[in-house]
Amino acid sequence: MNWTLEVVPVPVTDLERAKEFYADRVGFTVDLDNEVAPGVRIIQLTPPGSRCSIAMLSGMPEAPGAGSMAPGSLHGLQLCVTDIEAARAELVDRHVPVSAIRHVGATGWEDGRGDTWNSFMTFADPDGNTWVVQEAPSELSER
Structure with a gap:
């Protein structure tokens, strides 16, 4: 069985500012920017040539046992x-x-x-x- 690392959550305070930084300044591709449920927004971006993306989230319930990370x-x-x-x-x-x-x-x-x-x-x-x-x-x- 393969275990692949595909998405890494990045804790940020301002989704729009972070999206602009990673997409427009660093050059990551925006794969997804959706409200997936009421009040839950996910922005997923991928570095050029990578299979692993980053995800920035707001309103997402914490996964059991996962804990949360402070922005920065x-x-x-x-x-x-x-x-x-x-x-x-x-x-x-x-x-x-x-x-x-x-x-x-x-x-x-x-x-x-x-x-x-x-x-x-x-x-x-x-x-x-x-x-x-x-x-x-x-x-x-x-x-």
Whole structure:
């Protein structure tokens, strides 16, 4: 049996502001923006090339045992790109505050690109949910 990660909830305070950030500024595709029941709205967006989406919800009853997350409490979700410099330039062009490209070196985090799988940058949404972007090789054989 396959277990696939398909949707990650992202806690936000303002659905419209978050939708604008993720769709217009970061470049995610809006898959769904519906009121699925009276007072229950779901916005689902997917990063280009990904099978896993994010969902932002309002009015949704809490699933038993799931607990709730405060807006801005989601940290370290990771996206992978094959060209981190191009991805950073795109985010900058879209006015997303993004960190410099860094890598893990002998003394901890160091400026600039690293070797394969070792180039990162970060950004946050308007609520403070944080994302890590990592450069991954374009060929799976490089894993």
